[in-house]
Amino acid sequence: MVKRTGRVTIEEVATACGVSRQTVSNAVNFPERLAESTLAKVRAAITGLGYQPDRSARTMVRGQAGQIGFCVRNGRSEFMTSFLTALCVALADRGSHVLLFTASREDELSVCADLLAQRAVDGFVLADVVDDDERQRWLHGRGVPFASFGRTWSGSAQSGPWVDLDGAGAIAEVVLGLHGLGHERIAFLDWTGSSGAAKDRGRGCATACRDLGLAPPLVVEAAADDPAAAEVSLRRALVGDSAPTAVVGATDTLAVGAARAASAAGLRVGPDLAVTGFDDSALAAAQQPALTSVRQPLDAIVAGLAERLRDPTLDGLLVAGEVVPRESAPIATAAERSRESSGAAAGR
């Protein structure tokens, strides 16, 4: 028998008696919730293994906090709540919790160092990655486990493992769908000084147009990522015989402005002018007509981040976005196209 040096974990008890982590916890805290036989089994394992539920003791003995730090910053991001919930699930599967903190961009690294010095966290998930990110360099240099949600766009290799949405690929899917609806003149709606992620979506649009033998997309630049600014910029582009018949927005916010520009020009969104957005926000779903958009597959993203916290040698992971077709551009999804083509191949 191997001599144990660390404390017994709740996961070990769960595995030993073939129940979930939560059932072990219930046996300790809410025994009345369990069937007699289950309770007896779990209690036997707890006694047999000598399990003691105490995180701070575990920290001292095993040198692990069982926590991953994440910095949240203000902003109207409905996406972030879903991301945090998914991250909690993915990390709980590995016995870790999320230590949430907030700091300005300038102070974030200093707070990270503080948390490490306090042994409050074992590593970090980073968001809002920037070119030549000092957090990545600092953590990487000290061998602290971390995984970045997002890429840097400078061309230089970024430090440490990352997971990101394949924005270019998702927009290429959208353009393929628009082409399937008969669209040949496509505009890409961006904003001045847009993010690296938005520019990546623009590249996807250009590449897809080229691959389909279409003219390069008309790039329309709004003054800001804002419906009013997008409406103003797009109105001018909708005039003339060669005006686009489909507008691919870099964001849902821009797509809302595109839909307004269409209405102002007497065009019906959908039949006369196809409009698509990006993010699948509540805004997109609540428009009339509702906007086609691209959803980030959260479970795949957080699973990739959790894997990379454990094994920092893993490569960067590009996750495919999910195209969500709605009335503003009722395009076929990749799955539908593949069903159609296999149907055609079968001679239907």
Added chain:
Amino acid sequence: MVKRTGRVTIEEVATACGVSRQTVSNAVNFPERLAESTLAKVRAAITGLGYQPDRSARTMVRGQAGQIGFCVRNGRSEFMTSFLTALCVALADRGSHVLLFTASREDELSVCADLLAQRAVDGFVLADVVDDDERQRWLHGRGVPFASFGRTWSGSAQSGPWVDLDGAGAIAEVVLGLHGLGHERIAFLDWTGSSGAAKDRGRGCATACRDLGLAPPLVVEAAADDPAAAEVSLRRALVGDSAPTAVVGATDTLAVGAARAASAAGLRVGPDLAVTGFDDSALAAAQQPALTSVRQPLDAIVAGLAERLRDPTLDGLLVAGEVVPRESAPIATAAERSRESSGAAAGR
């Protein structure tokens, strides 16, 4: 001199040399960021007090985790990101971080008990409070510090301290503003099986109408808290000579539906039919015309929660909402009304 029994905290070092917590952290981790004189002063205090930055040691010695648990659940809530950021700030001021976890409603208490057993948290902030909340009873019974964001609506006293938005009061403000614009026939738009918070807003509407000598509000009930459902229900109510001239939505989502019903009936939102929402979501601001709504004052809410974690004997705290007037109902705010009346009193 009092003999110290616990470890020295970073806050004590900061106080001793008159700098911020973050400056002490910088002195430990990023000394190059500080001026020589500041660095020397902080280092002297660190040495003098014998400060050692190690959270797990602190947990063992002082019996405190320095963490407050919060359960986040999936959902498109842009509000939650801002709430969590504000909560991190309010707790950091007291030297605590947020331990974020997720669980179904059924499992949440079990996870809470688990975290307490592990000494991972010192207490909890509870959201999604329900009538006869078992989390409140359980935590209260064990003397665990907690503070609830939200009230129960059963009429029975709830366990432990709480903070909530005064929804009835905020809607009364809205009705007062609508009356100031000349509106006398007001509808309140709710949904079937709405939350206690939505019903509280409805009571505020009824009370304000009564206090102003108006007819009771016409209560319109949508099948769900959804724009399409709200549009259908309100369309019927907009017919006839006694149709309301202003619609107070229990949520922004319902208000969006109300605006659509107005357009469908040939009414201009704002001039012909005033529409207001609640939550001040991105949806409200992005409507055309933009929707008047009510914002939750986050800083006051999280400050109240942090105070009540420290002192559970404090009473429940009702925080006033901020009315945000926009084109859909350009009402005067309380501040504007008070300026006007003082101007009138001064004989202007």
